[in-house]
Amino acid sequence: MRSRTTPRRRxxxxxxxxxxxxxxxxLVVGMLDLGVAVLRQHQVSYAVRGAARAASVRGSEAEALGAWGPVAVGPVPASGAGPVPAEVRRHLCGLDPSGVTIRVDWPDGSNEPGSRVVVTLETAHQPTMTWLFGSGPMVLRxxxxxxISH
Structure with a gap:
């Protein structure tokens, strides 16, 4: 028998x-979307470290590898021709090389050992949930x- 004191809440x-x-x-889809952006940021960071290591051993004393610099490179797409884009493509795990831009600078104006080389990579990530993360693409840099060691 039903109690009449409890109202029906059908x-x-x-x-x-x-x-x-x-x-x-x-929340779940937002976390997945943000997770993809963080993964791509890590991929870009990994690629820039690999390209910077390659540039540091291709200074003025690099004979077998071929010297890079001190003339600035870029911005060029990673899908382009040349030794710098080819090196960056080796480190791009799962990213489209045509969407990644490369810039390599020698701020000290030299590629002598002890000078510095600066490598910058950029790509864009378009969030799925634009109303949550903004309508434009997020620039991952x-x-x-x-x-330079050699």
Whole structure:
């Protein structure tokens, strides 16, 4: 027998479930979207470190490898021709090389040992949830500065 003191709330569970699931799914998809952006940032950081290491051993005394610099390179796409884009492509794990731009500078004006080389990589990430993270693409940028060793 039903108690008459409890009012009937038919359908309220469905409404509450829809509200909770909507918020929960928004959080999950937002975390996945942000996770992809963080993964791409890590990929760009890994590639810039590899390119900077390669540039540091291709100074004025590099004979077998071939010298790089001191003339600035870029901005050029990683899909382009030349030794610098070819080196960067080796380190781009899962990123489209045509969407990555490279810039290599020698701020000391020399590629002598002890001078510095600065490598900058940029790519764009378009979030899936534009209303949450903004409508425009997020620019992912990584910069590495290392001394030239050879």
């Amino acid at each position: 359908g309220s569970t469905v409404v509450e479930s829809v509200l909770v699931l909507g918020v929960f799914l928004t 990584a910069v590495s500065t290392v001394p």
